[in-house]
Amino acid sequence: MVNIGEFARLGGVSTRMLRHYDAIGLLEPADVDPSSGRRSYDVAQLPVLNRLIALKGLGFSLDEVGVLLGEGVEPAQLQGMLRLRQAEFERRMRHDRHALDRVTARLRLIKQETQVTAQIETKQVDALTLAALSATAADASRLSTGAVVYSLFGQVIERMEAVTADRTTPVAHYVSSAGDAEVQVTAGYAVPADSVPGLATYSLPAAEVASTIHQGPMSGIATAYQTLARWAEANGHHQILEAPRWREHYLEADGEDESHWIVELQLEVGELG
Known part of the structure; x- marks a missing residue:
């Protein structure tokens, strides 16, 4: 007692x-x-x-x-209840994080209105787990990578809808190899650790990135890529352009009308940890 x-x-x-x-x-x-x-x-x-x-x-x-x-x-019953609650909290956190990123992007766009050049921000991003699919693009041109990423997202959405999996924070990851024209393209949605049937679990490590915000059709995102490439050259990061790793975070990308799309483009400067 x-x-x-x-x-x-x-x-x-x-x-x-x-x-x-x-x-x-x-x-x-x-x-x-x-x-x-x-x-x-x-x-x-x-x-x-x-x-x-x-x-x-x-x-x-x-x-x-x-x-x-x-x-x-019973303990097993209680554990099941807690896992469901945990999953709900994680879902809310992902959606809140995505909403915060959207607001932050809007604020950066407003600030950018008074500047001649696009705003570049360096920051640390947390590790992210995606339910995703991957494929190879013949080269790094938007014509090539764009077709692959659209196809991958279509397949990912179809498979996630089939199992009613929650979707938030769509991300495309592009990995190039030095001296090789081909680009490995991965597209998917942020998920908890549990896998989604029919999709691979793809881990993006925590990293330091340089980022800028692109608004409008994806056909014009080359300007954002060039801006970050020039920033890398000017700031002593030319070596990362030999085999760059890019991330596209689609903050507002609903519907076929891309005129209102907002995408945060990130260039990985280095992994953390």
């Missing part, structure tokens, strides 16, 4: 919350001293407290938690 303060420490909650759970009948102490009113708990009650906290974290009301605890929640 331990006192309420020690039980609160072991369970990672406050004594106030334990008193509240006692008052509403969710978790009563193992013993209450009749003269002092001091509560004591059995260490064996910790699994009940852990389930209570986990169920609250899943969004259940305390009344619903009481019913579930009364029915008895």
